[in-house]
Amino acid sequence: MMKVRHVLVIVAALMALAACRGERATVTGSYGAGVVAGQVAVTGMNNNSPAGVQVSVRGTGMATTLAEDGAFTFAGVPENAELVFRRADGIEAVLGIEANAGFLNISLSATSATQSSSKRRSGGGGEKLAEIEGIVRSASATELVVFTSHQQEVTILLDAQTIIRKGRDPVNAADLVAGARVHVKARKANDVYTAVLVIVQDEDGADDGEPRDGKEYEGLVRSASATELVILDSHGQEVTFVIDAATVIRKGNTPVAAEDLKEGDRVHVKATTAADGTKTAALVIVQNTKGGDGGGPREAKEYEGVVLSASATELVIVDSHQQEVTFVIDAATEIRKGDTPVAATDLHAGDRVHVRATTAADGTKTAILVIVQNTRH
Numbered sequence: 001m002m003k004v005r006h007v008l009v010i011v012a013a014l015m016a017l018a019a020c021r022g023e024r025a026t027v028t029g030s031y032g033a034g035v036v037a038g039q040v041a042v043t044g045m046n047n048n049s050p051a052g053v054q055v056s057v058r059g060t061g062m063a064t065t066l067a068e069d070g071a072f073t074f075a076g077v078p079e080n081a082e083l084v085f086r087r088a089d090g091i092e093a094v095l096g097i098e099a100n101a102g103f104l105n106i107s108l109s110a111t112s113a114t115q116s117s118s119k120r121r122s123g124g125g126g127e128k129l130a131e132i133e134g135i136v137r138s139a140s141a142t143e144l145v146v147f148t149s150h151q152q153e154v155t156i157l158l159d160a161q162t163i164i165r166k167g168r169d170p171v172n173a174a175d176l177v178a179g180a181r182v183h184v185k186a187r188k189a190n191d192v193y194t195a196v197l198v199i200v201q202d203e204d205g206a207d208d209g210e211p212r213d214g215k216e217y218e219g220l221v222r223s224a225s226a227t228e229l230v231i232l233d234s235h236g237q238e239v240t241f242v243i244d245a246a247t248v249i250r251k252g253n254t255p256v257a258a259e260d261l262k263e264g265d266r267v268h269v270k271a272t273t274a275a276d277g278t279k280t281a282a283l284v285i286v287q288n289t290k291g292g293d294g295g296g297p298r299e300a301k302e303y304e305g306v307v308l309s310a311s312a313t314e315l316v317i318v319d320s321h322q323q324e325v326t327f328v329i330d331a332a333t334e335i336r337k338g339d340t341p342v343a344a345t346d347l348h349a350g351d352r353v354h355v356r357a358t359t360a361a362d363g364t365k366t367a368i369l370v371i372v373q374n375t376r377h
Contacts, residue, residue: 038104
């Protein structure tokens with residue numbers, strides 16, 4: 001009998017090892033390539049607010065606690081997954097979903113969770129959402145116009161089910177202002193985009209005629225003179241700054257003349273913006289090629305996660321802690337799959353990647369190495 005037990009243990013271990021070879025696993029289970037987003041409405045409870053409800057993907061370790069808007073997003077969801085809903089006041093429910101189920105409207109009670117019957121948000125059996133990144137040109141309660149990173153103007157419809165947020169805070173469509181940077185997830189039907197989720201990444205302040213608070217920029221020098229600095233920022237945009245007598249330029253603790261800045265130097269710029277849009281540099285820190293501040297390169301850190309979006313200059317992933325992490329991609333970034341070099345634009349949502357990156361003093365992360373571990377489309 002003892003020998004039989006030993007044999008069973010060995011067989012189980014071998015099966016587990018074989019499974020790990022086919023799919024990278026963690027202590028909480030194997031991840032897939034699906035992206036699932038949704039919004040929860042609570043019914044039949046004394047407290048019908050979704051705030052405080054914990055939503056998790058069973059067997060993966062992925063979890064989040066809902067805010068008042070009830071919105072959630074998970075990336076790397078495996079096939080035939082289950083969402084588990086819990087709250088201290090008695091909510092305990094489970095909902096089976098498909099990976100890439102699209103947007104889910106979920107009605108949640110104490111013991112049950114069901115998908116709402118909304119046709120537009122019914123899940124779509126694997127329907128993919130378009131990703132749009134850019135600058136707001138105009139916004140109303142029903143329409144958002146975005147100037148994208150591809151230099152195109154895109155009109156996106158907004159409806160009662162569109163979620164708009166900045167961080168975890170809900171935002172009204174009417175509060176979106178021209179100049180705000182947004183990331184939009186949208187459905188496309190008959191060449192018309194309808195927003196599912198709008199994430200406000202940054203926005204300009206009110207136009208009061210006074211210089212705006214200092215804003216931080218990170219990028220590579222395109223040109224420099226005694227009176228002007230032009231950089232290519234982390235979003236692939238050219239930004240021009242005025243250099244004046246009050247501008248401080250340094251590398252580490254050493255002062256640097258504006259004329260000594262060279263094309264390709266990595267710089268961190270703090271600048272104010274006047275009412276007419278003119279940016280004046282208050283501080284320019286010359287960094288090294290690995291994102292340091294002149295006092296030597298910072299130690300690289302490792303990240304593991306699933307790609308949310310990728311461009312020639314930026315990579316956004318959901319890491320193993322379910323946090324969105326943004327990395328700058330520049331000419332020094334090495335991207336490969338096995339021994340084969342890969343272009344940043346060949347990375348796709350759902351790809352699992354390992355990233356080695358340095359972090360600058362302002363928190364900007366620059367990828368040194370990106371390894372594509374597997375791809376599932």
